[in-house]
Amino acid sequence: RFYKILCIWIYTSSQSETQHINIIQSPKERNQKEREKEKTKMRDSCKVSVILLLVLINGVFGDNPYRFFTWKITYGDIYPLGVKQQGILINGQFPGPHIDAITNDNIIISVFNYLKEPFLMSWNGVQQRKNSWQDGVIGTTCPIPPGKNFTYIIQVKDQIGSFFYFPSLAFHKAAGAFGAIRVWSRPRIPVPFPSPDGDFWLLAGDWYKTNHYVLRRLLEAGRNLPMPDGVLINGRGWGGNTFTVQPGKTYRFRISNVGVATSLNFRIQGHAMKLVEVEGSHTVQNIYTSLDVHLGQSYSVLVTANQAPQDYYIVISSRFTRRVLTTTAILHYSNSRRGVSGPVPNGPTLSIASSLYQARTIKRNLTASGPRPNPQGSYHYGLIKPGRTIILANSAPWINGKQRYAVNGASFVAPDTPLKLADYFKIPGVFNLGSIPTSPSGGSGGYLQSSVMAANFREYIEIVFQNWENSIQSWHISGYSFFVVGMDGGLWTQGSRAKYNLRDAVSRSTVQVYPRAWTAIYIALDNVGMWNIRSESWARQYLGQQFYLRVYTSSTSYRDEYPPPKNALMCGRARGRHTRPF
Numbered sequence: 001r002f003y004k005i006l007c008i009w010i011y012t013s014s015q016s017e018t019q020h021i022n023i024i025q026s027p028k029e030r031n032q033k034e035r036e037k038e039k040t041k042m043r044d045s046c047k048v049s050v051i052l053l054l055v056l057i058n059g060v061f062g063d064n065p066y067r068f069f070t071w072k073i074t075y076g077d078i079y080p081l082g083v084k085q086q087g088i089l090i091n092g093q094f095p096g097p098h099i100d101a102i103t104n105d106n107i108i109i110s111v112f113n114y115l116k117e118p119f120l121m122s123w124n125g126v127q128q129r130k131n132s133w134q135d136g137v138i139g140t141t142c143p144i145p146p147g148k149n150f151t152y153i154i155q156v157k158d159q160i161g162s163f164f165y166f167p168s169l170a171f172h173k174a175a176g177a178f179g180a181i182r183v184w185s186r187p188r189i190p191v192p193f194p195s196p197d198g199d200f201w202l203l204a205g206d207w208y209k210t211n212h213y214v215l216r217r218l219l220e221a222g223r224n225l226p227m228p229d230g231v232l233i234n235g236r237g238w239g240g241n242t243f244t245v246q247p248g249k250t251y252r253f254r255i256s257n258v259g260v261a262t263s264l265n266f267r268i269q270g271h272a273m274k275l276v277e278v279e280g281s282h283t284v285q286n287i288y289t290s291l292d293v294h295l296g297q298s299y300s301v302l303v304t305a306n307q308a309p310q311d312y313y314i315v316i317s318s319r320f321t322r323r324v325l326t327t328t329a330i331l332h333y334s335n336s337r338r339g340v341s342g343p344v345p346n347g348p349t350l351s352i353a354s355s356l357y358q359a360r361t362i363k364r365n366l367t368a369s370g371p372r373p374n375p376q377g378s379y380h381y382g383l384i385k386p387g388r389t390i391i392l393a394n395s396a397p398w399i400n401g402k403q404r405y406a407v408n409g410a411s412f413v414a415p416d417t418p419l420k421l422a423d424y425f426k427i428p429g430v431f432n433l434g435s436i437p438t439s440p441s442g443g444s445g446g447y448l449q450s451s452v453m454a455a456n457f458r459e460y461i462e463i464v465f466q467n468w469e470n471s472i473q474s475w476h477i478s479g480y481s482f483f484v485v486g487m488d489g490g491l492w493t494q495g496s497r498a499k500y501n502l503r504d505a506v507s508r509s510t511v512q513v514y515p516r517a518w519t520a521i522y523i524a525l526d527n528v529g530m531w532n533i534r535s536e537s538w539a540r541q542y543l544g545q546q547f548y549l550r551v552y553t554s555s556t557s558y559r560d561e562y563p564p565p566k567n568a569l570m571c572g573r574a575r576g577r578h579t580r581p582f
Contacts, residue, residue: 064155066105067100067106068110069097069099069107070109070110071090071097071110071112072114073089073090073111073112073114073115073119073177074092075088075089075114075115076088076089076092076094078094078176078235080094080207080236080237081207081209081230081232082237083209085211086175087175087176088167088172088175088176088177088212090179094176095203096165096177096179097179098181099179099180099182101156101182101183102156102183102184102185103158103159103160103184103186103189103371104371107152107153107155107156108153109154110149111149111151111152113147113148113149114146117146118143118144118146118169119143119144119167119169119170119172120138120141120168120169121136121152121167122137122167122168123181124164124165124256125161125181125279125510126181127158127481128154128479129155129527130527130528130529130560130561130562131154131562132479132528133420133562133564133565133568134152134153135478135532136168137478137532138168138169138414139415139420140419141418141420141568141569142418142421142570142572143169143571144569156183158371160184160185160280160371161183161278161280161300162180162182162183162254162279162280163256163298164180164203164298165179165181166178170212170216171538173212173258174208174212174215174260174538176235178203182201183280185371186371189371189372189373190368190369191368192276193285196252196302197245197249198249198251198252200243200252200253200254202233202234202241202254202256202266203233203234203258204231204257204258204259204264204293204316205258205259205264206228206231206261206262206264207228207231207232208225208228208260209229209230216542219539219542219543221402222398222402222403227325228261231259231316231318231325231326233327233328237327239328239330240329241314241329241330242332243329243330243331244332245303245333246333247309247335248306249304249305251304252300252301252302253300253301253302253303254298255291255298255301257293257294257296259295260295260537261295261538261539262295262325263293263295263319263472264293264294264318264319265290265291265292265315265318266290266291266292266315267289267291267315267345268303268315268331269312269314269315269345271306271312271331272289272304273287273288273302273303274286274288274302274303275287275291275300275301276301277299277300278298278300278362278506278508279510280371280481280507281364281365281376281481282365282368283364283365284363290347290348292319292359294319295510296476297510298510303331305333307333309333310337311330311333311336311340312330313329313330313331313345314329314330315344315345315347316328319348320350320352321349324349352515356489359484360501363501363505364506364507365504366503377504381483381502381522382485382502382503382505382522383502386522387459387460388462389461390439390462390464391408391466392408392440392464392466393440394407394467394535394540394545399445399448404446404448404543405545406544406545407436407533407544407545408439408441409436409437409440409443409447410436410437410447410449410451410544410547411447411449412545412546413448413450413544414450415430415431415450415572416571416573417430417572418572419431419452419530419548419550421571421572422573424564425574425577429573430450430572430573431450431548432452434453435450435452436547451547452530452548453550455525455549455551455552456553457525457528457551457555457560458526459525461523461525462521462522463521464518464521465518465521466513466518467516467518471515471537472513472514472515473513473537474536475510475512475513475534476535477533477549478509478533479529479551480523480525480531481507482511482521482522483505483507483522483523484507484511484520485501485520485521485522486499486500487511487518487519488517489518490516490517490518492518492520500520505522510536525551527551528551529551530549530550530551531549531550532546533548534546565579
């Protein structure tokens, strides 16, 4: 009956008003032959229309479901280290709510800004295929004004794995509003390990007792931030979280470093950890007793509850810091009658060699499926010769009497108009291509610039991150995963390529560069847009260690890049402009 009614509605809707009146209101005026002819025409039209409608419904909603969220961003009192401070909450929560999705799902998030200042949300590791409009950084998106809202429309296209979201503006990241993103494999796509008996998130990061706006003023005054005051797990300090497990069962722990300043080390007392996934890539399943997680990075490990039934320490501590910051959670066996005992297990502290060795052991599982059924190793990245090499060197110049940070001498300053809007509407004077060189000049100075580097769609390039400073660096590239083909100490040269891993390098979106060392990546520029390349050390990012890569095509086809969303906010010199009419 439903399809009969649907047929009548489709058919009559397609007719003119006169035809509709003749069919519905005056059947007696037509003879039997005319009525039979009309019925046949109606049935044929109905069949085609219903088929098309069902294809549309299945194509849009069946394969790629929609998940809807409404978030209210507010200030609120929090006490993560026992001191009252102003936090930024999502729906009253700190950290914010988890996002669970399946490959290719559409995620619709309406964000209402109840703060007294503009706000932006970004999605660390989500590639935003063909859609840098939704990346949520100042170079692509106008901030949400106080008292206003914006709806993000995100598709986790061809992705699986562990990621997180965070506020990208005004040093808000030091106040909260971050949360976990889990993208599960589709049911028919094989996963290279049995389904765990549970899945836990650990959002770990360093933390300041000082409010974020005070930290921001310190940076704007040209001063360095002090050492963080502690480390949090899921927004709580020492012993603030308990993870309950059943004896003999295996659990997945997803660890993300959502901090602003410090690399971390993760370990569980008495338990081995099997690494299975890094930022959307299934890995060779090596066993570790501790794991370094650098700023902005995410890992998944499997842990089996195979020890004596009691409570055990979960430990996270800072890496490469003279004063070691440590926090704990509890791994609680469900039949335990004994609390944690003994000293908190020590972890590595200043050793670079052990961290570098561990990083080199993290490799891609070539036989495992990724988001699609074909094996991850079917893409032979090492057989493709890069078209060119870009060398990016970080530095810490003083400019106009203030501390700044730079890439190849260019210290980024946000323009009055998002770069992506300026590019789309061809607004002059906002940025210049080539305002940042593709290799360092060798000088120690720097200059302020809304820096944009030019690149072409479908280029295949090599990027070398060169670090001459004494601190570890962590770099993120929005919109992409890249292959980490090599890292070592000293100066990168063309001879360094002899040590590259051209077979099973891990693919990820955030990579570390050790002090006075280099890291090299291969990246296929298959995602048109304006993409942020930034330091994950948030003080350095805030004071200029970032730029944008404009991946360009002359094509205007939606197959290559989506147009600006209908609800795109307009600000700066783009104010008053109009997006697409649908």
